[in-house]
Amino acid sequence: MASITAPLGQAQTTAPGLKVSDFFRWSVDHKIIGIQYMATAIFFFIVGGALAMLIRWELLTPTLDLMQNGEQYNTLFSIHATVMIFLWIIPMFAGFGNYLVPLMLGAKDMAFPWLNAFAFWLIPPAGILLLLGWFVGPAQAGWTSYPPLSTLYSGDGQTLWAMALHLLGISSILGAINFIVTIKNMRPQGMGYWQMPLFVWAILATSIIVVLATPFLAGALTLLILDRVAGTSFFDPANGGDALLWQNVFWFYSHPAVYIMVLPGMGVISELLSVHSRKPIFGYRAIALSSMAIALVGFTVWAHHMFTSLTPELRIPFMVTSMIIAVPTGIKIFSWLGTLWGGKIRFTSAMLFALGFLSMFVIGGISGVMLGSVPVDIHLHDTYFVVSHLHFVLYGGSVFAIFGGIYHWFPKMFGKKLDERLGKLHFALTYVGFFFTFFPQHIAGMLGMPRRVAVYDPQFQQINVIISIASFVLGIATFVLLYNIVVTLIAGKRVGANPWRALTLEWATSSPPPAYNFIGDPVPFEDPYGYGTEESVAYLDALEKRFPPPVDTSATLTRAPQSGD
Amino acid sequence: MADEQKPPLTDQKTGEKVSPTPSYPPGEAERMPEPETGLEEAVVNALDASEQAVASPVVQAFDSAVSAVQEAVDQIPGPAKTHAEASAEEHSDTTIIMGRAITVPGGIYTVVFGVLGVATLVEIILAEFPRGLLTIPLMLGLAVVKAVLVVMYYMHLRSDSRVFTVVLLLPVAVTLLSTLYLITVPVTGY
Amino acid sequence: MSEASLERAHHEVLPAATPAQIDNAKFAMWLYLASEVVIFAILIAVYIVFRYNNPDVVHDIHEEVGIILVSINTFLLLASSWAMVMGLQQIQRGNQQGLIQWIGITAVLGTVFVALQYVEYNELGHLGLSLSTEFGMRFYAPTAFHGVHVIIGVLWALRVILRARKGYYTAQNYLGVEIFGLYWHFVDVVWILLFTVIYLV
Numbered sequence: 017m018a019s020i021t022a023p024l025g026q027a028q029t030t031a032p033g034l035k036v037s038d039f040f041r042w043s044v045d046h047k048i049i050g051i052q053y054m055a056t057a058i059f060f061f062i063v064g065g066a067l068a069m070l071i072r073w074e075l076l077t078p079t080l081d082l083m084q085n086g087e088q089y090n091t092l093f094s095i096h097a098t099v100m101i102f103l104w105i106i107p108m109f110a111g112f113g114n115y116l117v118p119l120m121l122g123a124k125d126m127a128f129p130w131l132n133a134f135a136f137w138l139i140p141p142a143g144i145l146l147l148l149g150w151f152v153g154p155a156q157a158g159w160t161s162y163p164p165l166s167t168l169y170s171g172d173g174q175t176l177w178a179m180a181l182h183l184l185g186i187s188s189i190l191g192a193i194n195f196i197v198t199i200k201n202m203r204p205q206g207m208g209y210w211q212m213p214l215f216v217w218a219i220l221a222t223s224i225i226v227v228l229a230t231p232f233l234a235g236a237l238t239l240l241i242l243d244r245v246a247g248t249s250f251f252d253p254a255n256g257g258d259a260l261l262w263q264n265v266f267w268f269y270s271h272p273a274v275y276i277m278v279l280p281g282m283g284v285i286s287e288l289l290s291v292h293s294r295k296p297i298f299g300y301r302a303i304a305l306s307s308m309a310i311a312l313v314g315f316t317v318w319a320h321h322m323f324t325s326l327t328p329e330l331r332i333p334f335m336v337t338s339m340i341i342a343v344p345t346g347i348k349i350f351s352w353l354g355t356l357w358g359g360k361i362r363f364t365s366a367m368l369f370a371l372g373f374l375s376m377f378v379i380g381g382i383s384g385v386m387l388g389s390v391p392v393d394i395h396l397h398d399t400y401f402v403v404s405h406l407h408f409v410l411y412g413g414s415v416f417a418i419f420g421g422i423y424h425w426f427p428k429m430f431g432k433k434l435d436e437r438l439g440k441l442h443f444a445l446t447y448v449g450f451f452f453t454f455f456p457q458h459i460a461g462m463l464g465m466p467r468r469v470a471v472y473d474p475q476f477q478q479i480n481v482i483i484s485i486a487s488f489v490l491g492i493a494t495f496v497l498l499y500n501i502v503v504t505l506i507a508g509k510r511v512g513a514n515p516w517r518a519l520t521l522e523w524a525t526s527s528p529p530p531a532y533n534f535i536g537d538p539v540p541f542e543d544p545y546g547y548g549t550e551e552s553v554a555y556l557d558a559l560e561k562r563f564p565p566p567v568d569t570s571a572t573l574t575r576a577p578q579s580g581d
Numbered sequence: 582m583a584d585e586q587k588p589p590l591t592d593q594k595t596g597e598k599v600s601p602t603p604s605y606p607p608g609e610a611e612r613m614p615e616p617e618t619g620l621e622e623a624v625v626n627a628l629d630a631s632e633q634a635v636a637s638p639v640v641q642a643f644d645s646a647v648s649a650v651q652e653a654v655d656q657i658p659g660p661a662k663t664h665a666e667a668s669a670e671e672h673s674d675t676t677i678i679m680g681r682a683i684t685v686p687g688g689i690y691t692v693v694f695g696v697l698g699v700a701t702l703v704e705i706i707l708a709e710f711p712r713g714l715l716t717i718p719l720m721l722g723l724a725v726v727k728a729v730l731v732v733m734y735y736m737h738l739r740s741d742s743r744v745f746t747v748v749l750l751l752p753v754a755v756t757l758l759s760t761l762y763l764i765t766v767p768v769t770g771y
Numbered sequence: 772m773s774e775a776s777l778e779r780a781h782h783e784v785l786p787a788a789t790p791a792q793i794d795n796a797k798f799a800m801w802l803y804l805a806s807e808v809v810i811f812a813i814l815i816a817v818y819i820v821f822r823y824n825n826p827d828v829v830h831d832i833h834e835e836v837g838i839i840l841v842s843i844n845t846f847l848l849l850a851s852s853w854a855m856v857m858g859l860q861q862i863q864r865g866n867q868q869g870l871i872q873w874i875g876i877t878a879v880l881g882t883v884f885v886a887l888q889y890v891e892y893n894e895l896g897h898l899g900l901s902l903s904t905e906f907g908m909r910f911y912a913p914t915a916f917h918g919v920h921v922i923i924g925v926l927w928a929l930r931v932i933l934r935a936r937k938g939y940y941t942a943q944n945y946l947g948v949e950i951f952g953l954y955w956h957f958v959d960v961v962w963i964l965l966f967t968v969i970y971l972v
């Protein structure tokens with residue numbers, strides 16, 4: 017049987033002696049790679065966020081002010097969307113997966129450590145390539161890059177855009193292959209598929225989608241690059257091509273990609289809700305299986321993005337499949353509510369973000385069902401309603417989950433807990449800023465304000481001013497998190513190995529874990545969510561004895577005497 | 582409360598029953614507080630109902646179907662030959678086809694190569710002679726047969742883990758769906 | 772709960788983690804091939820759609836080009852696949868020399884295939900089938916993409932030969948050869964389908 021192929025000679029330590037420079041080097045340790053992913057993603061989050069701020073600044077007035085012309089504005093939102101999707105959310109979850117999956121499985125590393133590092137190091141060049149586009153006539157066709165916008169009207173930056181996405185696609189395919197092999201082959205004794213933490217289930221479902229869907233993007237991008245540089249005209253009807261081909265193939269990928277971006281978030285939420293309400297997850301199998309159902313049904317709905325360019329008879333079938341997707345999603349939502357019901361909820365920052373996810377994602381889901389129904393979509397497509405919907409799903413969903421995950425697993429990664437007061441401030445600003453940024457966009461959309469324009473009808477100015485001001489609050493909120501991270505890293509107090517008293521295996525070692533994660537082979541607790549039983553309390557107490565919290569008693573974050581755990 | 586109604590957890594590998602998590606001892610989180618208001622009662626009823634729905638035939642069928650797939654994926658060896666039989670065959674120069682032992686250098690591999698060559702010749706002949714109604718389906722069928730032969734024998738899919746079969750069939754299914762769509766749906770909407 | 776149950780003691784015998792343990796690298800190769808299936812399928816689908824809607828154009832081009840060269844190429848690639856499995860069989864029997872010879876044949880056949888494809892492209896170029904024609908772009912994209920895979924395969928074969936000369940593979944350790952085989956046969960399968968769909972139908 018093959019297992020880890022990491023050369024034992026270059027043992028890595030994530031132990032306290034780790035230097036900052038270690039994170040800028042080639043390393044095959046999944047923990048370092050995970051943090052490299054996350055740090056890179058956060059960097060691009062700031063870049064994408066800055067672009068968003070420029071967009072909102074421009075939209076304060078109905079005329080051009082910050083931008084000289086519409087093309088500059090096109091570039092802004094194109095790069096904003098691409099960066100946020102491909103360089104922030106997807107790599108960020110890849111980072112969580114890299115860090116947590118081997119730990120949750122009690123493994124020493126991923127199945128292919130070298131491949132893991134290689135997949136990561138494709139990302140920075142891709143990011144640079146994308147941003148370099150600015151100097152050669154940037155991409156202007158939006159993140160969907162429909163031809164002919166992306167073939168006949170954009171500058172060479174569009175070619176760089178396509179190449180960057182190609183690299184990112186390869187990176188995520190390699191990462192996904194690694195995850196699938198790791199999850200299939202490296203589970204510890206006593207952990208069948210039905211004893212895996214739900215985050216691992218989510219990563220498994222996500223990885224299956226990546227392997228099956230991302231090549232569609234690769235194929236479409238290959239044809240796009242050929243159209244741009246080799247004189248072909250796959251997408252140019254004037255020369256025998258077909259403009260709809262791009263739309264179809266792109267959405268073969270990009271609808272499943274929505275689940276690539278949100279399923280890991282759902283996995284994170286499943287962990288957080290159970291741990292912080294001290295209750296077994298409700299409907300474990302239902303949550304796990306609904307991930308798989310979403311993954312498969314997700315391949316049959318793509319044309320709901322093309323209702324206006326689709327043959328009319330096909331609208332209804334795609335509307336139906338789109339509605340069906342709401343069923344497994346609803347199962348998850350109700351399972352989470354069932355988990356919360358009667359639990360001893362602790363309002364930690366992580367939990368607050370998990371609850372924020374629940375509320376915002378439901379709104380995003382409902383507006384998704386609205387957009388999925390043909391008559392509504394014909395009216396609302398290409399308006400701010402769509403912008404609002406996708407931000408509720410991707411920000412209110414994925415990004416809230418990411419924030420919650422950061423607060424939850426930061427003690428795992430660095431042995432220090434993020435400041436809870438700052439965390440709550442971060443949550444409050446984010447929640448309020450987010451809501452008032454994106455909720456009014458529903459209204460603007462229904463009133464008919466089109467998306468992707470810098471110059472709009474003056475009647476929408478009032479609502480846009482509200483949106484812009486709220487978005488600046490949202491922008492500032494992010495700096496609270498960054499400040500919190502920096503301050504905690506420098507001056508935070510060390511906490512015990514398992515400050516949340518969680519049962520999943522990643523906490524059954526010291527925090528941060530040593531090189532190769534575990535001393536000996538860890539034995540998973542029989543039920544990863546079996547909170548509230550005498551056995552679980554005994555197990556957690558034994559863990560605490562094995563990995564004692566720091567002696568400094570002023571560190572308040574050791575086991576607080578609560579009746580709930 | 583509903584713990585007893587849950588199907589017993591079994592360890593996927595050993596098949597042993599895993600004891601379900603016992604209910605909460607006092608002082609821990611109450612799983613379900615006694616409902617006081619109408620709303621609370623409705624929620625508790627809904628949660629109860631959904632836990633009981635696990636026992637409904639539909640859910641059970643889905644569940645056992647998934648388990649069956651998992652078991653098939655994990656445990657059943659190749660259908661045609663066991664791994665040992667297949668690799669014995671692949672190691673020897675003798676292979677048995679339709680009851681007759683054939684000995685050529687390379688054994689089964691060479692036989693398959695011969696079939697591939699003949700099938701290709703037939704295809705070329707079909708293509709060069711005047712075409713009938715069946716020509717194109719025949720050619721495509723032959724191509725698929727050849728591809729399947731290579732996959733089964735040269736890539737050892739007939740005797741290797743079933744997981745690989747699933748890994749191959751999933752993208753084939755997804756691409757067939759999307760390719761058929763591209764072919765059958767008119768190029769332009771409106 | 773005692774401390775001992777947190778970790779398994781070293782002297783305990785570990786059963787395999789999963790019942791039917793499959794090899795990591797082989798599994799990963801299959802997953803990679805799964806994603807390749809999708810990319811090739813798109814390129815082929817683009818061609819099929821054109822063929823479906825313009826049967827006469829394709830028929831005329833087929834008449835003009837002929838299939839002698841490409842038929843030879845098809846047999847070469849089939850033979851290279853056969854040579855590949857023969858090499859695998861040799862190393863499974865412990866014959867390193869046999870492995871080197873057969874994989875060598877595979878590499879040579881692959882190289883000739885690419886060379887002939889180059890000749891073919893030249894001829895087509897003279898016939899005016901460029902990348903910017905309706906048929907040309909849909910023809911060159913999948914076949915050239917396949918050709919690139921053959922080139923990569925030939926390089927990989929050379930690496931296998933180099934390693935075999937150093938005695939890297941044995942009758943027990945032939946996984947590297949097998950995984951290269953998976954790739955090479957996959958490329959062969961793609962060609963089997965391309966040949967029929969693009970050149971014959």
Ligand SMILES: [Cu+2]
Nearest residue numbers: 271274320321
């Ligand atoms: Cu969609």
